Amino acid sequence: MELAINQVSKQYKGNFWALKDFNLRLEPGVLGLLGENGAGKSTLMRIISTITDATNGAVHWNGIDISKKPNEIRRVLGYLPQDFGVYPNLNAVEFLEYIAAIKGISKRTAKKRIDELLQLVNLTHARKRPIGGFSGGMRQRVGIAQALLNDPQILIVDEPTVGLDPIERVRFRNLLSDLSGERIIIFSTHIVSDVEATAGSIAIISKGKLMHHSDPDTLLQTVEGKVWEVIVSEQDVQALRMQWIISGTIRSGKGIQVRIVSDTKPAPDARLITPAMEDAYLYCISDSRGGSRND
Numbered sequence: 001m002e003l004a005i006n007q008v009s010k011q012y013k014g015n016f017w018a019l020k021d022f023n024l025r026l027e028p029g030v031l032g033l034l035g036e037n038g039a040g041k042s043t044l045m046r047i048i049s050t051i052t053d054a055t056n057g058a059v060h061w062n063g064i065d066i067s068k069k070p071n072e073i074r075r076v077l078g079y080l081p082q083d084f085g086v087y088p089n090l091n092a093v094e095f096l097e098y099i100a101a102i103k104g105i106s107k108r109t110a111k112k113r114i115d116e117l118l119q120l121v122n123l124t125h126a127r128k129r130p131i132g133g134f135s136g137g138m139r140q141r142v143g144i145a146q147a148l149l150n151d152p153q154i155l156i157v158d159e160p161t162v163g164l165d166p167i168e169r170v171r172f173r174n175l176l177s178d179l180s181g182e183r184i185i186i187f188s189t190h191i192v193s194d195v196e197a198t199a200g201s202i203a204i205i206s207k208g209k210l211m212h213h214s215d216p217d218t219l220l221q222t223v224e225g226k227v228w229e230v231i232v233s234e235q236d237v238q239a240l241r242m243q244w245i246i247s248g249t250i251r252s253g254k255g256i257q258v259r260i261v262s263d264t265k266p267a268p269d270a271r272l273i274t275p276a277m278e279d280a281y282l283y284c285i286s287d288s289r290g291g292s293r294n295d
C-alpha cells in the first residue's frame with residue numbers, strides 16, 4: 001500500500017502557485033500535514049481525492065497515476081473535507097444512509113456498517129437525534145463515520161479539529177489514532193499539538209512547498225541546541241520579534257521570558273532550554289532557518 005506524490009505543482013488563475021514541486025511518499029499510519037492557513041494543504045488533499053487536477057507532476061496509488069485512473073483511488077478513499085456540510089434535520093442514521101446510497105453501498109450492507117460506525121465514533125446514544133443539535137465534536141465524528149462507510153484504505157481529514165473545544169479535540173485525535181493500523185491517514189491541521197499527539201510522521205508545508213518530513217522525534221531534533229530563553233523588559237520584546245523567531249513569551253516577576261529559536265546565541269545572557277514541537281515547526285517554516293530573521 002503506497003501513495004506517492006511526485007513533483008506535484010498546482011497553479012491557480014493569475015499565475016499563483018498553491019503547490020510547487022511537492023514530493024511525499026506515504027505508508028500506513030497517521031501523517032500529520034502541518035501548515036499555516038493558505039499553505040496549500042486543502043489543495044493537496046483535493047488533488048489526492050481527485051477533485052482537482054495537478055498542473056504538473058502526478059500522484060500514484062500503488063503505482064497507478066490517479067489522474068489517468070481516478071476510480072482506482074476513489075474506491076478506497078474516505079474524505080472529510082474542511083467545509084463538511086450536514087443536513088441539520090436528518091438524524092445521524094438517516095444522514096449516513098443517505099451518504100451510503102450516494103456511494104452505492106447496498107441498504108443491507110449500509111445498515112450493518114452504520115451500526116458499527118456509530119459505535120466506533122461513540123454516537124450510538126445519539127443516533128436518532130437531528131444532527132442540527134449536535135456539538136461541533138459530534139458533527140465531526142459523524143463526518144468521520146461517513147468517510148469510513150466504504151472502509152477506506154486512505155482516509156483524508158482536512159482541518160477536522162478547527163472549532164472544537166479542547167476536550168472534543170483530544171477525543172477526536174484519539175479516534176484518529178484508533179483508526180490507523182493498516183490505513184493511510186492524512187490529518188491536515190495548523191495546530192501543532194494535534195500532530196504531536198497523533199501522527200507517526202509529520203510533513204510541514206509552507207507556501208506550497210514541503211519544508212520537512214520525518215517522524216516527530218527527528219523533527220524535534222532539528223532544534224536541539226537552538227532554543228533559547230532570555231528575560232527582557234516589555235519594551236524590548238517588539239525589537240526581538242523583528243530580529244528573531246520567537247516561539248513564545250511568558251510574563252514573570254523578573255520581566256518577559258522570551259523563547260527564541262536560533263542557530264546562534266541571540267544575546268549574551270540567553271540560556272539554552274529544552275525544545276518543543278512548536279519551536280521545530282516555526283524553525284522549519286522560517287525563511288531564514290534559525291539565524292536572525294531577514295524576512
Ligand SMILES: Nc1ncnc2c1ncn2[C@@H]1O[C@H](COP(=O)(O)OP(=O)(O)OP(=O)(O)O)[C@@H](O)[C@H]1O
Nearest residue numbers: 012013018035036037038039040041042043044159
Ligand atoms: N480555487 C482557487 N483559486 C485561486 N486560488 C486558490 C483557490 N483555492 C485556493 N487558492 C489559494 O491557494 C492557496 C492555498 O490554499 P489552500 O486552501 O490549499 O490552503 P490551506 O493550507 O488548506 O489553508 P486553509 O486552511 O486556509 O484552507 C491560498 O493562497 C488560497 O487562497
